[in-house]
Amino acid sequence: xxxxxxxxxxxxxxxxxxxxxxxxxxxxxxxxxxxxxxxxxxxxxxxxxxxxxxxxxxxxxxxxxxxxxxxxxxxxxxxxxxxxxxxxxxxxxxxxxxxxxxxxxxxxxxxxxxxxxxxxxxxxxxxxxxxxxxxxxxxxxxxxxxxxxxxxxxxxxxxxxxxxxxxxxxxxxxxxxxxxxxxxxxxxxxxxxxxxxxxxxxxxxxxxxxxxxxxxxxxxxxxxxxxxxxxxxxxxxxxxxxxxxxxxxxxxxxxxxxxxxxxxxxxxxxxxxxxxxxxxxxxxxxxxxxxxxxxxxxxxxxxxxxxxxxxxxxxxxxxxxxxxxxxxxxxxxxxxxxxxxxxxxxxxxxxxxxxxxxxxxxxxxxxxxxxxxxxxxxxxxxxxxxxxxxxxxxxxxxxxxxxxxxxxxxxxxxxxxxxxxxxxxxxxxxxxxxxxxxxxxxxxxxxxxxxxxxxxxxxxxxx
Amino acid sequence: xxxxxxxxxxxxxxxxxxxxxxxxxxxxxxxxxxxxxxxxxxxxxxxxxxxxxxxxxxxxxxxxxxxxxxxxxxxxxxxxxxxxxxxxxxxxxxxxxxxxxxxxxxxxxxxxxxxxxxxxxxxxxxxxxxxxxxxxxxxxxxxxxxxxxxxxxxxxxxxxxxxxxxxxxxxxxxxxxxxxxxxxxxxxxxxxxxxxxxxxxxxxxxxxxxxxxxxxxxxxxxxxxxxxxxxxxxxxxxxxxxxxxxxxxxxxxxxxxxxxxxxxxxxxxxxxxxxxxxxxxxxxxxxxxxxxxxxxxxxxxxxxxxxxxxxxxxxxxxxxxxxxxxxxxxxxxxxxxxxxxxxxxxxxxxxxxxxxxxxxxxxxxxxxxxxxxxxxxxxxxxxxxxxxxxxxxxxxxxxx
Numbered sequence: 001x002x003x004x005x006x007x008x009x010x011x012x013x014x015x016x017x018x019x020x021x022x023x024x025x026x027x028x029x030x031x032x033x034x035x036x037x038x039x040x041x042x043x044x045x046x047x048x049x050x051x052x053x054x055x056x057x058x059x060x061x062x063x064x065x066x067x068x069x070x071x072x073x074x075x076x077x078x079x080x081x082x083x084x085x086x087x088x089x090x091x092x093x094x095x096x097x098x099x100x101x102x103x104x105x106x107x108x109x110x111x112x113x114x115x116x117x118x119x120x121x122x123x124x125x126x127x128x129x130x131x132x133x134x135x136x137x138x139x140x141x142x143x144x145x146x147x148x149x150x151x152x153x154x155x156x157x158x159x160x161x162x163x164x165x166x167x168x169x170x171x172x173x174x175x176x177x178x179x180x181x182x183x184x185x186x187x188x189x190x191x192x193x194x195x196x197x198x199x200x201x202x203x204x205x206x207x208x209x210x211x212x213x214x215x216x217x218x219x220x221x222x223x224x225x226x227x228x229x230x231x232x233x234x235x236x237x238x239x240x241x242x243x244x245x246x247x248x249x250x251x252x253x254x255x256x257x258x259x260x261x262x263x264x265x266x267x268x269x270x271x272x273x274x275x276x277x278x279x280x281x282x283x284x285x286x287x288x289x290x291x292x293x294x295x296x297x298x299x300x301x302x303x304x305x306x307x308x309x310x311x312x313x314x315x316x317x318x319x320x321x322x323x324x325x326x327x328x329x330x331x332x333x334x335x336x337x338x339x340x341x342x343x344x345x346x347x348x349x350x351x352x353x354x355x356x357x358x359x360x361x362x363x364x365x366x367x368x369x370x371x372x373x374x375x376x377x378x379x380x381x382x383x384x385x386x387x388x389x390x391x392x393x394x395x396x397x398x399x400x401x402x403x404x405x406x407x408x409x410x411x412x413x414x415x416x417x418x419x420x421x422x423x424x425x426x427x428x429x430x431x432x433x434x435x436x437x438x439x440x441x442x443x444x445x446x447x448x449x450x451x452x453x454x455x456x457x458x459x460x461x462x463x
Numbered sequence: 464x465x466x467x468x469x470x471x472x473x474x475x476x477x478x479x480x481x482x483x484x485x486x487x488x489x490x491x492x493x494x495x496x497x498x499x500x501x502x503x504x505x506x507x508x509x510x511x512x513x514x515x516x517x518x519x520x521x522x523x524x525x526x527x528x529x530x531x532x533x534x535x536x537x538x539x540x541x542x543x544x545x546x547x548x549x550x551x552x553x554x555x556x557x558x559x560x561x562x563x564x565x566x567x568x569x570x571x572x573x574x575x576x577x578x579x580x581x582x583x584x585x586x587x588x589x590x591x592x593x594x595x596x597x598x599x600x601x602x603x604x605x606x607x608x609x610x611x612x613x614x615x616x617x618x619x620x621x622x623x624x625x626x627x628x629x630x631x632x633x634x635x636x637x638x639x640x641x642x643x644x645x646x647x648x649x650x651x652x653x654x655x656x657x658x659x660x661x662x663x664x665x666x667x668x669x670x671x672x673x674x675x676x677x678x679x680x681x682x683x684x685x686x687x688x689x690x691x692x693x694x695x696x697x698x699x700x701x702x703x704x705x706x707x708x709x710x711x712x713x714x715x716x717x718x719x720x721x722x723x724x725x726x727x728x729x730x731x732x733x734x735x736x737x738x739x740x741x742x743x744x745x746x747x748x749x750x751x752x753x754x755x756x757x758x759x760x761x762x763x764x765x766x767x768x769x770x771x772x773x774x775x776x777x778x779x780x781x782x783x784x785x786x787x788x789x790x791x792x793x794x795x796x797x798x799x800x801x802x803x804x805x806x807x808x809x810x811x812x813x814x815x816x817x818x819x820x821x822x823x824x825x826x827x828x829x830x831x832x833x834x835x836x837x838x839x840x841x842x843x844x845x846x847x848x849x850x851x852x853x854x855x856x857x858x859x860x861x862x863x
Binding site: 036303305320321 | 613
């Protein structure tokens with residue numbers, strides 16, 4: 001049947017008509033409206049009265065720096081100031097690259113493409129932007145304004161990468177990751193651990209960037225890739241023996257800065273680990289399956305706090321005598337291991353949703369098992385689980401508040417520093433609580449909206 | 464290969480033979496896991512030897528040595544095992560009450576989000592978006608601060624006593640520390656056992672009526688049967704055992720520092736249950752809304768065509784299909800709630816995580832204490848997973 005369908009007529013209601021059909025459609029609904037309206041108006045009035053008139057925001061105003069960067073050494077503050085524009089640049093480059101691939105896909109599918117415009121971004125991330133404006137409102141000097149302005153400009157600059165042709169797109173992504181690493185290292189310094197982080201990121205970049213167009217790479221390609229990794233690692237090493245900068249290690253980070261970094265690091269590190277666990281759990285090898293299942297079910301069966309206690313009280317027993325890991329490093333490790341188990345379950349859902357014909361078709365084409373997974377299974381499975389994954393990362397972000405139970409001064413626990421000050425010992429508890437809650441809410445809400453948007457765009461989730 | 468072999472005798476080289484690779488892969492994985500574990504355990508034993516610490520669970524029978532908050536009857540000289548039992552009981556209490564709040568509020572809000580009434584739907588949306596995007600810890604602390612620490616209630620010495628008109632016993636006692644509500648006093652193991660028996664009988668009655676309905680199509684009235692058997696057995700055993708329980712009304716002790724009689728709720732418990740209940744309710748509401756929307760529109764239209772009323776449409780067509788989708792994720796949320804009761808640590812609620820932390824602070828061996836605590840949570844998780852599997856079996860759509 002190819003009957004043309006016309007959409008049903010929608011009557012646009014205005015004024016009285018709208019009120020009647022939306023507030024008083026029948027008796028029960030009218031009673032509800034009449035009961036709810038005064039309650040709503042009164043609580044709105046009380047909330048407005050508190051937020052705008054009665055609240056004493058001095059505790060937040062005077063401690064804004066504390067909330068943002070915690071006890072980060074003040075003479076090293078320039079590091080944080082430099083970090084933000086670098087990240088904005090990275091974010092702009094990343095979004096620009098993503099938007100150009102989305103554009104390509106849309107053109108390929110013959111669909112209209114909605115261009116990512118700055119105004120669209122403001123509309124999508126209004127909660128975060130609102131929170132930043134609240135922060136600027138509380139700022140007592142002009143410096144935060146300059147930092148925000150610089151970051152916005154850097155973001156717009158990075159976004160100019162949009163429209164990148166497909167064969168350069170990998171460079172867009174690697175530019176983004178290099179900027180992220182640079183931002184990390186402006187703060188953490190370029191010694192020891194930082195060397196390792198950079199070498200890994202640059203190594204992965206070199207591995208993916210060199211290669212052939214062939215689907216199944218031959219030994220020449222492998223040799224080329226390995227060579228590229230070795231050369232870049234040596235270059236990174238030489239670079240680091242020239243530039244050494246002590247920096248401020250993450251053991252000294254706190255405040256919102258620490259919260260964001262713990263979430264980001266745990267997200268980045270848990271993803272590959274969870275992916276491997278999911279593949280192991282779905283593999284045909286019983287021993288692998290058993291190991292992965294035990295790990296996943298054990299971790300998922302206990303609360304995060306139990307694992308954080310493990311990391312805090314007994315993790316050092318399991319390491320060679322004399323080795324030391326700061327409590328923040330141990331917490332990041334615990335968050336990573338914890339999230340990996342959940343990521344594994346989510347990815348497993350995606351793998352299960354894939355019809356077996358896909359794998360069989362790949363095998364029929366003569367692809368090796370790793371190539372089947374890399375080229376056929378994963379792209380489809382991962383696409384299907386992006387929204388669920390974002391949901392997991394939201395809950396990871398919220399769970400970083402548990403660090404306060406370990407006496408680590410992340411965003412939420414800065415409150416206890418503020419209320420340790422003689423001026424705010426018993427006052428303004430509600431104000432700081434509201435401020436912190438709004439901060440968490442703004443970020444988590446924006447992320448959840450993004451995941452809903454992705455769900456709609458990828459047409460996954462509820463079929 | 465230099466000499467091309469004849470096609471018939473082609474043998475896959477060993478390193479490309481799938482059968483060989485499978486075995487090698489598994490042996491390698493097990494070996495790596497084994498080596499890592501051995502390394503960790505080797506470090507553990509050498510560290511424990513160096514520090515002169517044991518790995519035994521003897522501490523469970525040694526005295527607890529601290530007072531469990533809000534358990535004035537708990538003797539600090541009681542063994543640690545008793546403290547663990549108190550922790551399990553409190554974890555269960557908070558988990559159970561939290562689940563009751565989460566399911567009721569979640570169901571109401573989830574259905575409200577689909578309401579025709581603009582105001583109701585908007586309010587439900589605001590509720591969901593608010594509670595879903597704030598860390599549960601912040602919500603719990605908010606309740607603790609807004610209702611108790613800095614709330615409107617006086618301290619326990621000047622507590623608000625609410626009594627029913629014309630009676631001298633209190634219905635409720637409100638303070639910023641503890642609330643008292645009516646409870647039961649007395650009771651005997653025999654009475655509890657009889658009630659348990661009544662519950663089993665009632666469940667059997669439910670099953671029998673369901674089977675009967677499935678076999679003959681007669682109306683089952685299973686809820687009436689279930690409640691009838693249960694109430695009858697409670698009344699019969701109550702009378703037969705000579706009134707073993709009585710109502711107990713809350714009252715203040717002589718020095719006004721404690722609540723005696725009735726059932727005392729402390730502020731930690733109430734913050735944890737209210738906070739987690741509402742946090743989880745926002746997730747449950749989303750699940751319920753999603754699963755109602757997931758029922759195909761044709762089902763609704765078909766039941767309207769069959770002239771079912773609005774209630775009948777929901778009761779017999781939409782909800783049975785929606786619940787099949789909704790129940791597994793809802794049980795998962797309940798599991799999350801039980802695990803989240805560990806946040807009681809932040810408000811000094813004496814559940815297993817908080818007690819374990821205090822106990823470690825008092826010099827009990829950390830590793831063993833944490834193993835006990837994780838075992839307790841695994842027990843809770845596994846029993847809820849078992850329930851989930853049973854429910855899944857029952858509700859799974861039978862196809863082909």
